[in-house]
Amino acid sequence: MTSSNPELWTNEDVGRWLEAQGLGQYKHGFTRHKINGEALLLLTEKDLKEELNIKILGDVKRLFAAIARVRHLSTYWDSPPPPTSHTSTHSTTSPPTFHNHHHNNLHPAPSQSSFSHPRARNYSSDSQASDLPDQRRSSVGAGLRRPSGVATQLKPEYLKTAISFLYMLLVTWITAIIMVFVHDRVPDKERHPPLPDIFLDNVPHIPWAFHLCEITILVLTITWMSILFIHKHRSIAIRRFCALSGSVFLLRCATMFITSLSVPGTHLDCAPRQGSDLSTKVDQAWIIWCGGGLSIKGVRTCGDYMFSGHTTALTLLNFFITEYTPRRMYYLHIASWVLNTFGIFFILAAHEHYSIDVFIAFYITSRMFLYYHSLANNRALHQRDSFRTKIWFPMFSYFEAHIDGIVPNEYSNPLSGENLLTKNTVYTIKANTATRYKVAHTTSLLVMSARKQVLTMKHMLEFLSFFINVQI
Numbered sequence: 001m002t003s004s005n006p007e008l009w010t011n012e013d014v015g016r017w018l019e020a021q022g023l024g025q026y027k028h029g030f031t032r033h034k035i036n037g038e039a040l041l042l043l044t045e046k047d048l049k050e051e052l053n054i055k056i057l058g059d060v061k062r063l064f065a066a067i068a069r070v071r072h073l074s075t076y077w078d079s080p081p082p083p084t085s086h087t088s089t090h091s092t093t094s095p096p097t098f099h100n101h102h103h104n105n106l107h108p109a110p111s112q113s114s115f116s117h118p119r120a121r122n123y124s125s126d127s128q129a130s131d132l133p134d135q136r137r138s139s140v141g142a143g144l145r146r147p148s149g150v151a152t153q154l155k156p157e158y159l160k161t162a163i164s165f166l167y168m169l170l171v172t173w174i175t176a177i178i179m180v181f182v183h184d185r186v187p188d189k190e191r192h193p194p195l196p197d198i199f200l201d202n203v204p205h206i207p208w209a210f211h212l213c214e215i216t217i218l219v220l221t222i223t224w225m226s227i228l229f230i231h232k233h234r235s236i237a238i239r240r241f242c243a244l245s246g247s248v249f250l251l252r253c254a255t256m257f258i259t260s261l262s263v264p265g266t267h268l269d270c271a272p273r274q275g276s277d278l279s280t281k282v283d284q285a286w287i288i289w290c291g292g293g294l295s296i297k298g299v300r301t302c303g304d305y306m307f308s309g310h311t312t313a314l315t316l317l318n319f320f321i322t323e324y325t326p327r328r329m330y331y332l333h334i335a336s337w338v339l340n341t342f343g344i345f346f347i348l349a350a351h352e353h354y355s356i357d358v359f360i361a362f363y364i365t366s367r368m369f370l371y372y373h374s375l376a377n378n379r380a381l382h383q384r385d386s387f388r389t390k391i392w393f394p395m396f397s398y399f400e401a402h403i404d405g406i407v408p409n410e411y412s413n414p415l416s417g418e419n420l421l422t423k424n425t426v427y428t429i430k431a432n433t434a435t436r437y438k439v440a441h442t443t444s445l446l447v448m449s450a451r452k453q454v455l456t457m458k459h460m461l462e463f464l465s466f467f468i469n470v471q472i
Helices: 011-020 024-032 037-041 045-051 057-077 158-183 209-230 234-258 278-290 309-323 330-349 355-377 386-392 394-399 442-471
Strands: 424-430 433-439
Touching (some): 011 024, 158 234, 158 394, 209 330, 234 394
């Protein structure tokens, strides 16, 4: 046999398998119907009786039971290799052997070459894929399989990432322009006092709370940028972040422009700017855009209440941090949610937004994030009814066209090219043998790398000292 994988058996291999099962009298019928390994796994009891014309009921049952055992065997070839304590220095191509024990059980002797793969590929068992149930693995290569549901195509596609980034910049500029216009339309607080609000009416105004909210946004931003720096698929994560940020803030432009709510607090000094021409408005929009809409950068606007941009930023950062880090990092996830919650509280405590502004912002942002990732992770563009998805979500269809599953949380150092994985299990292919390894924590890898460099320098100095002594 050329391969011990049942799916790769030829017609002759199936014939020899029938003889090994004591059913060689049906070899001619299997050969006439061109039953190879793949067809063998798809045979039903009805096929055996009607198409292959096997009349003896006992033979039908025994043959169907043997086929079921072969199907069970084929799942062995779809699974990651078991742990091994050594690696082979050469590949073997010897054919599999069949042992007829009692009950005619099938026990192949798989060759190690079956695990060979033209290019070694690692995947982290702590990524999102590792949180899925143990299902049949989907193929990534001939020997090493990714868990079911994990994307097999993870190209960076830098052009799409650049387009999404430009899209986000364009939307933020449009937002800045809209904020200038709505500021000039803000209702007079003498004629239109603050609306009744169950939270603002019962929580006293805290002047410094809004600055704390923006500091919280900066902390989450630095955390997210640090994750992107070491994430192996950072281009995909950046593309999704920019696409979602642009879409949510574009929707915010519409809600701000449609309805102007009254000022939520009497402490706010808001009044329309009279007599400003177009160039003045553009200059004001430029100041808002450069300052990112943050009051700690000197930006002060009014009228941009429905819905809260600060809550949108907090929620997006929180969801992306928790999505693109392993579930095992629950301390980081808890801290991210705490910062998100306190940031929202600080917005309300500062009386900068109505409660409805914050609630709508959190709801829309979280739903947009979940809908986008649900469509992406469930391969909506690769299903039969994908046409509707492309019609309703054209931007999503463009950005996610070549991603066919969940993006795993794998990490690498972009400066050195070495993988910086958290403590995890990694499968690699070496010397035609699949081996399972335990990878240390990121800090341990850095320490080991430093130790190697120190030892290398030490050996070089010893060699130079020896060489100089010899010359003298």
